[in-house]
Amino acid sequence: MTARDTANDTDLHAFRAEVRAFVAAALPQAVRDKVRLGLEPGKAEVQAWQARLAQQGWLVPNWPTAWGGPGWSEEQRAVFHDELVLADAPESGGISIAMVGPILIRYGTPAQQQHFLPRIVNQEHWWCQGYSEPNAGSDLASLKTRAERRVNANGEEVYVVNGSKIWTSGAHHANWIFCLVRTDTGGRPQEGISCLLIDMQTPGVSVRPIRGIHGWSLFNQVFFDEVEVPVAHRVGEENAGWTIAKSLLEHERLNLARVAENRRRLAKVRQIGLQLHEAGVPLARRPWFQQRYRELEVRLEALAATVLRFRQQAQDGASLGPETGMLKLIGSTLIQDIENLAVDAIGPDSLACDRAAHVELPELAPGRSPYAPAASARRFVTRGYTIAGGSSEIQHEMLAKQVLGL
Incomplete structure (x- = not known):
């Protein structure tokens, strides 16, 4: 050294x-x-x-x-x-700071940067991401939400947007949406997509929360009915949105290894193992628990070492390619297995009694783990981690073709 x-x-x-x-x-x-x-x-x-x-x-x-x-x-x-x-x-920050901000910094016009970036910092604008559609999730290029250029009643040139987006995280809290729309139906599907910045208070925009099996409304469906968007709110050139979308997804996937989050959740499982007993013995000393916990620990350290290697490459100025997809694959699967162990360790107490148990600090009966009320909900939430940001099936296919050359 x-x-x-x-x-x-x-x-x-x-x-x-x-x-x-x-x-x-x-x-x-x-x-x-x-x-x-x-x-x-x-x-x-x-x-x-x-x-x-x-x-x-x-x-x-x-x-x-x-x-x-x-x-x-x-x-x-x-x-x-x-x-x-x-x-x-x-x-x-989430989507506003980690996604929309960097996209505007890289691709936005000076006017867009000066208008939107300060409003993200002062929290006047909360953003969500309008990518997936009912029939366009992992196959994002097949999106159907349409934006047509017209002159409105005030003589202004606008895009008129019709369609819907689904699985839109945080749309029920957001007041702006970064949206992929189809502006051309000719040629390859990827060549007819544009990126629009849409004020969700615009007439014709509506949000329908989706209640999950875990009882939370994390996702939403967003509808656009003759929504007028100023042409000045397009990011990049018309029909060139696919390049922007890909750069955003690559940035997103690099952060989806979730090393720190996996460490926090594994520490939670360790606490559960120390708190709860099975046949009079702490779970942390039961062979079945020890074996599963140690396996998760080894997988996490291997992932952390791999992420460190990619970070060093980025620090040295090297470009990161599609191989970052494996970080997302490994991290999302690992977090699911950690939550599975948490529920298995807690047992029947992990069944939440009511929705309030998901959002309010619990008053627990003696002997019940404080992690119990949200354990099942957390496990259900993580089932989506192998879908969001690019499903595992698509990630495997990309790695096979673009990295291994199969």
């Missing part, structure tokens, strides 16, 4: 300590407990937390300094993300 490497490690340790101290002081314990137990913080709680991050200058860690970013290295951003997750902080 060189002196420079040693200095970098020292700086990262100091930075990690700074982030850890800030979160410990700024994050309310009630919110921390909700996240730790697998409950859903309310929108107001998330907004308050994001406001604290903004005051610290840390809300948009992956943005350039010109737009409010802190100027961190790739390693610092990774440390920051890991520390927030491991400290049970709510997910901050």
Whole structure:
């Protein structure tokens, strides 16, 4: 190890300590407990937390300094993300900060950047992503939502949008949607897609929450009925949206290894193993539990090492290709297996009694795990992790063709 490497490690340790101290002081314990137990913080709680991050200058860690970013290295951003997750902080930014912001920074016009980016930072705009449709999920190129250029009654040139999007995360909280629409039906399907920024308060936009088997409404269907969108709200050239969509998905998949989240959830399972007993013996000492826990632990460390390798490549300026899909594959499967072990360990107590158990801190009977009320709901939520961001089947096919050359 060189002196420079040693200095970098020292700086990262100091930075990690700074982030850890800030979160410990700024994050309310009630919110921390909700996240730790697998409950859903309310929108107001998330907004308050994001406001604290903004005051610290840390809300948009992956943005350039010109737009409010802190100027961190790739390693610092990774440390920051890991520390927030491991400290049970709510997910901050999500689609607005991690997806829409970087797309506007890369592809947006100066006018779009000046209008939208500050409103993301001050939380005036909350975004959702309009990609999937009832008949266009993993095969995104087959989307049917149509946008036609017309001149409206005021003499303005607009796109008129008709169609619907489904599985739209957070649309019931959002007031803007980053939407893929079809602007040309000729040629290859990928060549006729454009990206529009749509105000969800526009007449003709409606949102229908989808209640999942777990009792939560995380997803929605969004309908567009003769919705007028200014041409100035198109990102990039007309019919060139596929390139933008792909760049966004590649960025998304790089973050879907969920290493820190897997660490937090595995720590939860360890606590469950120490809390609960089977035949008078702590679960953590039962062979069936030990075997499954150790297997998950080994898989997680192997994933963490692989992610570290990709991060180093990015830090060195190398481009990351379709091989990042394997991170998403491994991470999403691992998180499902961790939640399966949590439910199996808790047993019948994991059956939630009512919807309030998913959003309110529980009052528990003696001997019941505090993780029990949300355990089944959390397991059901993670079933979608091998679909969202590109299904496992599609990921396997992409890796086979584009990486292995099969």
